[in-house]
Amino acid sequence: MGGTAVVVGGGIGGLAAALGLRRIGWEVRVVERAAVPADAGAGISLHANGLRALDAVGVGTAARAAARPQYTGGTRTPAGRWLSRMDGTLLERELGAPIVGIPRAVLHGLLRAALPAECLLVGATVHTLDLSAPDRVGVPVGDDVLEADLVVAADGVHSRLRGLLFPDHPGPVYAGSTVLRAITEDPFEVPTDFELTWGAGAEFGHILFTDGRAEWHAVLNAPPGVRHSDPIGVLRDRFRDWHDQIPALLAATRPEAVLHHDIHELVTPLPAFTAGRVALLGDAAHAMTPHLGQGACQALEDAATLAAALAAEPSVDAALVRYDTERRPRAQSVARAARRAGRVGQQLSHPLAVALRNTGLRLAPSRVTTRAILRHADWTPPSLLEQG
Template sequence: MSNNTAVVVGGGIGGLAAAIGLRLVGWDVTVIERAATPDDAGAGISLHANGMRALAALNVADAVEAASRRQYTGGTRTPDGRSLAAMDGAALERELGTPIVGIPRADLHRILRAALPPEHLVIGSEVSGVTTTPSSRPQVTYGGTTREADLVVAADGINSTVRRRLFPSHPGPAYAGSTVLRAITHRPVEGLADDFALTWGHGAEFGHIGFPDGRAEWHATLNAPAGLRHRDPLHEMRRRFARWHDPIPALLAATRPQDVLHHDVYELATPLPSFTVGRIALLGDAAHAMTPHLGQGACQALEDAVTLTAALSRTATPTPATITAALATYDAARRPRALAVARDARRAGRMGQQLTNPIAVGLRNAAIRLTPPGAMVRTVLRHADWTPPRLDGAVAECRPGEEFRPRLDRATD
């Protein structure tokens, strides 16, 4: 195996994907994860074609799809059940060759962790310091240990410790004006015909993602002041959405109180000047945290991971200079696209869930109803139609639990 070493700070979706990718091209990788268990195990996620293509480049898409439900049916409605726009997942799959899928985050994390040897994961250890200078290898301090590496990947989320140290003058996360309550139902939901659905009210959105076993994730996104919490969140959701159309009451009825998660929505409204500093790269929410209104947060993190891997894979003999140059390539490729998607997500929220003025809501609804289906498909394609860069160099041939065996035939143009 290559002597090149990397430390990935953060064991979420983006960090695990980056670690998988770097191992595929011959790097020795250690992932440092603060949490002893994932704190989003009760949530679900939709993966668009760009996310699935990234997972395919990392050789884990088949396992993810096997644990997912394809999203073909559904759409957007008003609280009384009137349709605003129908979802045509089959048309998107025909255009892109890749389906949209829904999967519990816990299952996605499990699949990604299974692609890494357990000894490469350090769980329950918080990074307390990161240092970098032009003339030395970056250092990461965690749990009383300081480790040097040729590369550090900061995938430690929206409240990134690494980002704060690299960009101390950056204002950090900003409250986006919305709060999200969500859960996975405790049991299958009868009459859940749609694979994916959204309902827009005034300053409120309710959506669900169906899973293969008949259960579903639901989320309620509401305009609210930051920090507002309810003594009984599930009771409040049942009261708030009692008159909204089926199957919303049924989804809430199939939920246990202890399974409801509540998080305020924050974003990096002020863009970073760079996603890299020296031999440290930021990815995912650490680099470009965005609002959830396009469902692209995880997909953009996966794009980051594959693009970073590809840039480093083209470095035949990694040195401090060539690694820094590869990170500059990563930054040039990812920053414009990720920031554009973040801006579009913010706009989608303002024109969708966050809109409260009755006249504006009526005009928006009328405009959506009059939009041809082909135009709706093209809107989704603008974000989902992404082709992964090729991963050159050593390609790992290993399955979970097997020894890493690099194949040394370099891909050529």
């Protein structure tokens, strides 16, 4: 079954969806409101499920070559004491792939480069959809209307299309935390591939890239909408008593490189990931907190699953039923788990609760941490090539 699709949103999930659809023989246009490629961002970690989804849409090999495996690291206290260690070698043995770190801009560039240039329509905003026909969707773009058998709504956490399709849904809410992140200007000497440091109502973490630079992030309990004229100075003050690696990472960063975003999530789950001939994908469908590092991985799972369903089923309608059935329970379960992880991790602020959490982490066998990662990362995509 072939067809025509319009993907609204040119982020990681939207581009992966376009690649998956093209791989099964569909004609695809990606409509992105930004006039220039969305290469802003710091870094992300990809678990085995995200890498397998990238394999399914055809860019897994390139992504692995550009990413740095995370074999060493774990979670520490502000004083630098280890609470738990990560065994990346064990994860690789269990899943066939370690967790990897990659600059968001690099991954986005790989996805974009795998699409023909004529597939991308940038600097255009989709405000509405024409849903009057049962088997076609009209997508007004400027003075033109793109006709499609399927629209993929991949327009992010504040999705305009989600609001159009589910007008009674309350939409995203502030999760109680804000995140500042950046990449160091030059290679940075640090002994671990990945670390988190947990304090009271705050987390500081880093991942390393293949070029030796480090991405760091600081997640803080804070009111929404607060911004700082000197974010590096604010973070130096906030983390002044934390172990030496943290101020060193801040000192290695250009102030203008710091990005600051409030974290929003869909606390109220959507009743469906589809509406008519529209499929919601990524943050538009299941925006979650970053506390499991699964946001991008779940969007990539969406992309691979949608393409596989369209390749396997006899009609678009049947494929969308299958997509919703396969993706909604899993993605919403991961979102709930991420919320819980934040509440017992970064967001925990009462001194007694923090002390109890730290004691529990120190006493827990390493296999407990490994099992927690495996629970979400152990996912295998349907095969597009066998079904297409």
